Amino acid sequence: MRRGALMASQKRNIDMSSGPLLSKMLVFALPIMAMNMLQLLFNAADMIVVGRFSGSHALAAVGATGSLINLIVTLFMGLSVGTNVIVAQDLGADKQLEVSQSVHTSIAISIIGGVIVMVVGLIFCRPLLRLMGTPADIFDLSVLYMKIFFLGMPASMVYNFGAAILRAVGDSRRPMNYLLIAGVVNVVLNLFFVIVLHMSVDGVAWATVISQYISVFLIMLCLLKSDGAIRFIPRKLRINPEKLKAILKIGLPAGLQSMLFSISNVLIQSAVNSFGSTMVAASSAASNVEGFIGTTMNAYYNAALSFSGQNMGAKKYHRLDSIAKVSAIFIFATWILLGSATLIFGRPLLGLYTDNPEVIDLGMLRMKVMMVAYFTCGTMNVFPGITRGMGYSILPMLCTLVGACLMRILWLATVFAWHPTMVTLFVCYPVTWGLAGLGQVGVFFYARHEVRKKAMVEVEALQV
Numbered sequence: 343m344r345r346g347a348l349m350a351s352q353k354r355n356i357d358m359s360s361g362p363l364l365s366k367m368l369v370f371a372l373p374i375m376a377m378n379m380l381q382l383l384f385n386a387a388d389m390i391v392v393g394r395f396s397g398s399h400a401l402a403a404v405g406a407t408g409s410l411i412n413l414i415v416t417l418f419m420g421l422s423v424g425t426n427v428i429v430a431q432d433l434g435a436d437k438q439l440e441v442s443q444s445v446h447t448s449i450a451i452s453i454i455g456g457v458i459v460m461v462v463g464l465i466f467c468r469p470l471l472r473l474m475g476t477p478a479d480i481f482d483l484s485v486l487y488m489k490i491f492f493l494g495m496p497a498s499m500v501y502n503f504g505a506a507i508l509r510a511v512g513d514s515r516r517p518m519n520y521l522l523i524a525g526v527v528n529v530v531l532n533l534f535f536v537i538v539l540h541m542s543v544d545g546v547a548w549a550t551v552i553s554q555y556i557s558v559f560l561i562m563l564c565l566l567k568s569d570g571a572i573r574f575i576p577r578k579l580r581i582n583p584e585k586l587k588a589i590l591k592i593g594l595p596a597g598l599q600s601m602l603f604s605i606s607n608v609l610i611q612s613a614v615n616s617f618g619s620t621m622v623a624a625s626s627a628a629s630n631v632e633g634f635i636g637t638t639m640n641a642y643y644n645a646a647l648s649f650s651g652q653n654m655g656a657k658k659y660h661r662l663d664s665i666a667k668v669s670a671i672f673i674f675a676t677w678i679l680l681g682s683a684t685l686i687f688g689r690p691l692l693g694l695y696t697d698n699p700e701v702i703d704l705g706m707l708r709m710k711v712m713m714v715a716y717f718t719c720g721t722m723n724v725f726p727g728i729t730r731g732m733g734y735s736i737l738p739m740l741c742t743l744v745g746a747c748l749m750r751i752l753w754l755a756t757v758f759a760w761h762p763t764m765v766t767l768f769v770c771y772p773v774t775w776g777l778a779g780l781g782q783v784g785v786f787f788y789a790r791h792e793v794r795k796k797a798m799v800e801v802e803a804l805q806v
Contacts, residue, residue, distance in 0.1 A: 363649070363661065364668045371645040371672070373518040374509070378637035390694050391532045392546050400542050402623040403483035411463070411491065416604050419499070420597020421451060422506040424589035426644070427651045427731055429510035429572070434655020440585070441571035445507055446578045447585040449565075452503035456496030463492030474612045477619045483543050490547035494554035501554065504561035507572055509648055520560035528553035592730055595739035599726075602743050606750040606774075613754060613767050621764065624704035627695040631688065631705075632712055635680045639720040642672045643727040650731025659797050662790055666728055673720035681713045704764070711768040718772060721779035722746065725786050734789040741785050745778030 392400045425448040432441045467488040476484055505517035528549050535545030565574035614625045646669050653661045684691075692705045722745070726738035753770045 363664045364671070367642075367645045367649060367665070367668050367672075370509075370512065370648065371641040373515045374644050375638050375641035376518050378640055379634060387529045387532055391536050392543060400480075400483060402477070402619045402626060403480040403543050404487055404546065404626070411488065416597060416600035419502055420595075420600045421455065421589060421593035422448075422503045423596040423647065423730060424591070424593025424735075425451075425503055426506040426510045426647055427592045427733075428585065428588050429507055430648050430651030430731070431655035431733075433511060433571075434652035438571040442573075442578070443582045443585045444589070445565070445572050445574060446580060447582045448503045448507060448589065449500065449574060450579055450581045451586070451589065452500045453496065456499030459499065460492050460495040463495060464489055467492070474608060475615045477615060477622065480619050480622070487543040487547045490544055491550060494551035497551075497554040497558040501558040501561050504558070504565055507565065508561075509644055510651070511572055512648070512652075516564055517561065520557050520564070523560065524553040524557035527556055592733070592735045595735040596726075596730060599739040599742045602739075602747045606747040609751060609754055610767065610770065613758065613762075616762075617764060620698070620700055621704055623696065623698070624692075624701045625708055627692050627701065628705035628708040628712075630695070631684060631691050632709060632716075635676065635684065635716060636719065636723075638676050638680060639673065639723050642669055642676075642720070642724045645669075646724055646727035647731045650728045654732055654793075657797070659793050662728065662732065662793065666725070666786060666790075669724050669728065670721075673724055674717055677717035677720060681716050684709060685713055707764060708768050711765060712771060715772040715776060718775035718779040722775050722782055725779075725782040729782070729786050729789045732789050732793055734785070734792075737785045737789065738782060741781035742778050745781045746774045749774045749777055 392404055425444065429441055429444045429448075432444055468485050471481060471484050471488070501520075508517055531549035531552060532546050535541045535549055539545065541548075562574065565572065568574070614621055646665055649665050650662055653659070653665070688706050688709050689702060692702045696702065722742070726742070729735075729738050750770055753773065754767075758766050758770065
C-alpha cells in the first residue's frame with residue numbers, strides 16, 4: 343500500500359534536472375495555469391454575480407479593494423517564493439532532512455503570517471480606503487467586503503505555502519484540483535447568497551472565505567498523507583532558524599517587490615477613483631479580463647522558479663540558458679494568442695460583468711492600451727523567477743522597484759498631472775513594464791555570469 347502510494351507520488355512529480363525542458367516546463371506550467379485561471383474565474387464569478395444582481399455600484403465596490411488587498415497580503419505571500427526555491431534546491435541536492443525542515447518552517451511562517459495579515463486588514467481597511475479616495479457611493483460596501491475577506495487570510499496564506507511546497511517537488515496538479523473543488527463551492531455559494539438570500543458584497547465575500555478554508559483543509563490533508571521529506575508531521579511544526587534565514591533571503595525581497603509594486607498600483611487605483619464609480623467599475627472588469635493573460639504568465643514564472651531552483655541544486659548550470667529561452671517562447675506565444683483574443687472578444691467578455699454600455703466602452707479603452715505591449719509585462723514577471731531560482735533575489739526586487747514602482751509614481755506626478763486623462767493614466771502600465779522588463783533580462787544575464795564564475799571555481803578546486 344505504502345509502495346503504491348510512493349510510486350503514485352513519483353509519477354506526479356516531474357524530474358526538472360534532466361530531459362527536454364520545453365515539454366516538461368509546459369506540463370508543469372499547465373496545471374498552475376489552470377489553477378490560476380480557476381482562481382480568476384471564481385473571482386470573476388464574484389464580480390459577475392454581484393455586478394449582475396446587485397448593480398454596478400457593488401461591482402465597483404469589490405473592484406476598488408483589489409489593489410489595497412494585494413498591498414496588505416503580498417509581503418507574506420512573497421515568502422512562499424522562498425519556500426519554493428529552498429525546497430526545490432534541497433531536493434535537487436538530495437538533502438531529505440533539510441527538505442523536511444524547510445516544509446515545517448514554511449507552514450509555521452504561513453500560519454503566523456496569515457494571522458498578522460488578517461489583523462492588519464481588519465484594523466486598517468477603512469482608513470486606507472479613505473486615503474485612496476474611494477468614491478463615497480461605494481465606500482461602505484468596500485469596507486464591508488474587505489472586513490469579511492480578511493477573515494479568510496490565514497487559510498489563504500497556508501494554502502499558498504502548501505502549494506509552493508508541492509510545486510517545488512514537481513507536483514502542480516493537486517493544488518489545481520483542490521482549488522477546483524473549493525472554487526466550485528465558491529460559485530455555488532455566490533449564487534445562493536446573492537440571488538437566494540439577496541445579499542450583496544457580503545455574500546460574495548463570505549463565499550470566498552468559506553472556499554479558502556476548504557482549499558487549505560485539502561492541501562494540508564495532502565501534506566499529512568504525503569510520503570517522503572515533504573510529509574507534514576504536526577509535532578515537528580517549528581521554525582528552524584537556518585531555514586527561516588534561507589527562506590527570508592529569497593522570499594523577503596520577492597515580497598518587498600510585490601508590496602512596492604502594489605503601492606504603485608494603489609496610487610494608480612486612487613487616480614482611477616478620481617474619475618468616479620463608473621470608471622472604477624470599468625477598470626475593475628477590464629482588469630479581471632486582462633488577468634487571464636497575467637495569470638498565464640504567472641504560471642511560467644512558477645515553472646521558471648522551480649526548474650532553475652532544482653537545476654541549481656543539482657549543479658546543472660548549463661540548463662539555465664535553455665530555461666530562459668523556453669520562458670521567452672512561452673511569453674511571446676501567450677501575448678500573441680491571448681492578447682489578440684482579448685481584443686477580439688473584449689466587448690462580450692465585459693458584457694458578462696455589466697450591461698452598462700458606458701462601463702463596457704471605458705473597459706475596452708483600457709484593454710486596448712494594455713494589450714499593445716503585454717509581452718513586456720510577461721518579461722518583467724517571468725525572468726525574476728529564473729534569477730530567484732538561481733539564488734539572486736535582491737537584484738530583481740531593485741529592478742522592479744526602479745523600473746516599475748518609482749517610474750509609475752514619477753509618471754503620475756508628471757505626465758498624468760500635466761494631462762489627466764484615462765488614456766494617459768493607462769499608458770503608464772506598458773511604459774513601466776517595458777523598462778522593468780529590460781532590466782530583468784539584464785539582471786538574468788548578470789546572475790548567469792556570476793553562477794558560471796562560481797562553477798569554474800568549483801571545477802578548479804576539484805582538479806586541485
